[in-house]
Amino acid sequence: MDKAITRIVIVGGGTAGWLAAARIAAATAGSVTVTLIESPDVPTLGVGEGTWPTIRGTLERIGITETELLLACDGSFKQGTRFDRWATGASDDRYYHPFVPPIDADPADLPGDIPYALATCAQPLVCAEDLAPRQRGMPDYAGALNYAYHLDATKLAALLTRHATIRLGVRHIRDHVTGVERGGDGGIAAVHIRGSGSVAGDLFLDCTGHAALLIGDALGVETVDASSILFNDQALAVQLPVAPGSPVASQTVATAHGAGWIWDIGLPTRRGIGCVYASAFMSDDEAEGVLAEYCRRISGDSPAPRRLTFRSAYRSRPWTANCLAIGQSAGFMEPLEASAIVMIELALDALLDDFAVDTGLMTIQARRFNALATYRWERIVDFLKLHYVLSRRDEPYWRAHRDPATIPDRLAEMLALWRYRSPSALDLPMQDELFPAASYRYILRGMGFPAPLPSPVPRPHRPDLPSQLRQIDQRGRALAASLPTNRAYLDALRAEQAPLSEKRA
Numbered sequence: 001m002d003k004a005i006t007r008i009v010i011v012g013g014g015t016a017g018w019l020a021a022a023r024i025a026a027a028t029a030g031s032v033t034v035t036l037i038e039s040p041d042v043p044t045l046g047v048g049e050g051t052w053p054t055i056r057g058t059l060e061r062i063g064i065t066e067t068e069l070l071l072a073c074d075g076s077f078k079q080g081t082r083f084d085r086w087a088t089g090a091s092d093d094r095y096y097h098p099f100v101p102p103i104d105a106d107p108a109d110l111p112g113d114i115p116y117a118l119a120t121c122a123q124p125l126v127c128a129e130d131l132a133p134r135q136r137g138m139p140d141y142a143g144a145l146n147y148a149y150h151l152d153a154t155k156l157a158a159l160l161t162r163h164a165t166i167r168l169g170v171r172h173i174r175d176h177v178t179g180v181e182r183g184g185d186g187g188i189a190a191v192h193i194r195g196s197g198s199v200a201g202d203l204f205l206d207c208t209g210h211a212a213l214l215i216g217d218a219l220g221v222e223t224v225d226a227s228s229i230l231f232n233d234q235a236l237a238v239q240l241p242v243a244p245g246s247p248v249a250s251q252t253v254a255t256a257h258g259a260g261w262i263w264d265i266g267l268p269t270r271r272g273i274g275c276v277y278a279s280a281f282m283s284d285d286e287a288e289g290v291l292a293e294y295c296r297r298i299s300g301d302s303p304a305p306r307r308l309t310f311r312s313a314y315r316s317r318p319w320t321a322n323c324l325a326i327g328q329s330a331g332f333m334e335p336l337e338a339s340a341i342v343m344i345e346l347a348l349d350a351l352l353d354d355f356a357v358d359t360g361l362m363t364i365q366a367r368r369f370n371a372l373a374t375y376r377w378e379r380i381v382d383f384l385k386l387h388y389v390l391s392r393r394d395e396p397y398w399r400a401h402r403d404p405a406t407i408p409d410r411l412a413e414m415l416a417l418w419r420y421r422s423p424s425a426l427d428l429p430m431q432d433e434l435f436p437a438a439s440y441r442y443i444l445r446g447m448g449f450p451a452p453l454p455s456p457v458p459r460p461h462r463p464d465l466p467s468q469l470r471q472i473d474q475r476g477r478a479l480a481a482s483l484p485t486n487r488a489y490l491d492a493l494r495a496e497q498a499p500l501s502e503k504r505a
């Protein structure tokens with residue numbers, strides 16, 4: 001008989017587990033009990049410093065204010081990504097992928113001497129000046145431009161823990177899950193914990209990261225491997241302290257190297273830097289050398305890095321029976337477009353938008369959820385691969401990326417079509433595509449993909465294009481003249497919120 005879902009058990013207390021706990025508890029407002037079990041023995045991943053604009057809506061729904069987030073997580077604003085040395089490897093080879101979409105213009109009609117993103121969008125100019133996307137007086141989570149955050153992932157998990165347990169009533173058990181008791185329907189009846197028996201539930205969320213304790217170990221759901229398309233499998237991460245008052249960048253900077261790329265993320269107190277590489281093309285020593293050289297150019301110092309190993313893969317059926325995998329246990333694609341936390345948010349949206357009120361509905365919801373998740377993973381693979389396929393760099397790693405055998409069929413088809421027209425909703429039809437046509441346009445033009453060839457069906461003439469381009473330029477300049485720098489914004493926020501005693505000291 002169908003049973004009402006009243007007990008949700010989350011195993012794992014990283015970003016995925018705590019976002020899930022807070023979001024579900026806030027949305028269900030006490031009508032279900034939410035229990036989170038977190039092992040004291042297994043550390044969280046603790047990386048994941050780049051977010052997407054969706055995070056603003058998620059935090060607002062959970063009830064965390066923007067000031068709280070920025071102060072508690074050492075946060076700063078993110079307005080997109082700048083890609084350095086991806087197309088040719090030259091020192092002046094760089095382009096932006098901002099969060100604001102470009103105006104709809106035929107690339108052949110644009111001025112040839114201005115980079116595509118700068119000509120078609122006001123945001124790159126704001127980024128280039130290290131400016132915040134909003135004024136201090138604006139309501140929480142509103143901006144003059146679309147934005148997300150860079151933040152300290154460990155501090156985010158700590159903030160979410162406090163918020164979920166103290167304000168939202170989530171039950172928190174610090175104990176190690178040692179096993180699973182299977183239910184009669186092929187699902188999970190309870191999880192065994194080392195300290196105190198077992199915890200029963202109606203719906204189990206597997207947020208155990210790489211361990212994938214429930215979805216993998218217990219239910220045996222296989223993964224779909226994408227590592228023959230996306231080769232990177234290693235990262236070396238360091239944190240470099242920054243001087244008080246130094247500029248805070250408005251975008252993630254991703255700098256390509258001989259067999260991967262380096263991320264550089266600015267927080268008010270430090271920069272998080274990491275070298276991502278493919279072990280098949282670069283040794284660990286070589287990667288350490290690449291990272292050390294990058295760090296020394298910034299600070300003269302190169303601290304010992306932390307090593308992270310990963311594989312680009314996703315779970316074929318993240319929702320199986322009454323177990324839903326969210327976060328690393330559901331899948332991970334290399335961090336080039338920071339798409340992990342947004343996948344957690346989207347999974348939670350899908351769960352809550354169509355919440356199964358009883359166990360009978362779960363099969364339907366799981367089937368729909370899994371179809372959507374697979375579509376999203378496949379589109380992430382396409383979009384990440386695009387960055388590599390279009391490069392003209394000549395190292396073996398980059399040449400291997402251009403091997404047609406490593407390019408997904410759908411991406412290869414789209415690239416063939418885009419020789420005659422720009423990416424559009426015909427290619428990316430979902431209303432909430434993770435990477436809409438606008439994102440593809442930024443990458444294609446930034447990487448120097450040729451403007452579309454003439455077609456027998458001429459593209460519509462846009463007589464208003466010169467005036468649109470002037471408006472973009474004027475808006476960029478007006479924003480640059482009126483927005484505070486990230487540093488000024490964040491320092492003023494911190495000074496304003498400091499306790500009086502601290503101010504007097």
Ligand SMILES: Cc1cc2nc3c(=O)[nH]c(=O)nc-3n(C[C@H](O)[C@H](O)[C@H](O)COP(=O)(O)OP(=O)(O)OC[C@H]3O[C@@H](n4cnc5c(N)ncnc54)[C@H](O)[C@@H]3O)c2cc1C
Nearest residue numbers: 012013014015016039045048050177208209327328340341
């Ligand atoms: C190099 C790198 C860079 C990244 N950069 C970004 C980025 O910029 N943006 C982004 O969105 N994402 C990024 N990510 C991904 C991001 O770090 C993760 O998606 C995010 O941290 C969520 O992890 P998680 O909560 O799924 O797993 P984890 O953080 O690994 O947490 C797992 C939890 O499960 C618990 N657990 C495990 N076993 C048991 C057990 N037996 N019993 C009880 N509890 C258990 C652990 O204690 C822990 O609490 C990056 C990842 C990597 C590898």
